Amino acid sequence: MIAAQDYVEIQNLYGLYNHCSDAGDGPGYAGTFTEDGIMEIQPRNKIVQGRADLIAYKLADKAEREHLYRRHWNTSLHLERIDADTVRGRCYFQAYNGAPGKLPEVTAHGVYTDTLRKVNGQWRFAKRYLVIDGRP
Helix, strand or coil, rough: CHHHHHHHHHHHHHHHHHHHHHHHCCHHCCEEEEEEEEEEEEEECEECHHHHHHHHHHHHHHHHCCCCCCEEEEEEEEEEEEECCCEEEEEEEEEECCCCCCCCCCEEEEEEEEEEEEEECEEEEEEEEEEEEEEE
16 A cells, blocks of 8 residues: 555656656756666667766757647556555656647657655656557
8 A cells, every 4th residue: 555645745756757857857857766767668669777868868858849848647647565665656648749839739648657766765766667659
């Protein structure tokens, strides 16, 4: 069973991840992971590991979007306790990009399967495994 406080802290982490990712905030994005955290994206066969690479990945992602803004939504969050400091999380996601002043368009749908660890009293992603179902 996940304690209510842990659930709220983890749910907040998911929200912080999305806000930092959408803003292209490399340090903030990397800060949602453990120091050696891993982001794996399939079917792209992309693996990003460690604080420096996570920052570089997010900054490059932001530059690639140029003037477009990005939004992410997660839903159906399910958490499963593995041990005192480890939780498995799973949620669906939708991602959108848009030009300023215009409604965004869907860019991807998929599923995150995560391993979260409590480090120094803070929940962080140890591994995010993202499977993109498809792109328009």
